[in-house]
Amino acid sequence: MSELTKKLFTLAFIREGNRLLLGYKKRGFGQGRWNAFGGKVEAGETPEEAAVREVQEEAGVMVVGGVEKVGELLFTFEGDPTAMHVMVFSARGYTGTPTESEEMKPQWFSVDSLPYSLMWPDDELWYPIYLRGGKFRGRFHFQGHDKILSEKLEEVQTFD
Numbered sequence: 001m002s003e004l005t006k007k008l009f010t011l012a013f014i015r016e017g018n019r020l021l022l023g024y025k026k027r028g029f030g031q032g033r034w035n036a037f038g039g040k041v042e043a044g045e046t047p048e049e050a051a052v053r054e055v056q057e058e059a060g061v062m063v064v065g066g067v068e069k070v071g072e073l074l075f076t077f078e079g080d081p082t083a084m085h086v087m088v089f090s091a092r093g094y095t096g097t098p099t100e101s102e103e104m105k106p107q108w109f110s111v112d113s114l115p116y117s118l119m120w121p122d123d124e125l126w127y128p129i130y131l132r133g134g135k136f137r138g139r140f141h142f143q144g145h146d147k148i149l150s151e152k153l154e155e156v157q158t159f160d
């Protein structure tokens, strides 16, 4: 059995009622897709701290009141020994005006018309749980970046 190395990432949402802030990824992993804000958890940081930092760096807004964990996702890619372990958070509040960064171009979307065809294919499977206030745990195995070969998704009450 070959060992999987796990790398920790964050993904954080800014939501205001019926609208959700997403960013168009201009470079790097997931380039050309709309996504929430996030990246690698750096040494010495908690996932919550990393989530707040990435929202500030990529969307130009400050999280107020901290972030709440809403999901945990594991992504693996055929032929790649590194798994992405993604902690998904929702900001309790924010201050500032979304501003384009070198990495992301932020834009508000109505939760009823999210651009799923221009997002990662897993998103349309788990976003509905998040959008109705649920928490989830899932794993997705990809071939390339467009095809999900296998998936497991469950709604959970807590993460303990």
Ligand SMILES: CNc1ncnc2c1ncn2[C@@H]1O[C@H](COP(=O)(O)OP(=O)(O)OP(=O)(O)O)[C@@H](O)[C@H]1O
Pocket: 009, 010, 011, 028, 029, 030, 035, 036, 037, 038, 039, 040, 041, 075, 084, 086, 103, 120, 121, 122, 123, 142
């Ligand atoms: C496979 N299906 C997927 N579905 C939804 N979201 C996905 C994803 N796969 C990765 N993601 C997210 O994409 C970001 C990449 O982060 P990424 O830009 O690589 O990190 P970071 O900003 O630290 O990198 P640089 O420092 O710019 O190299 C990060 O939020 C991560 O959660």
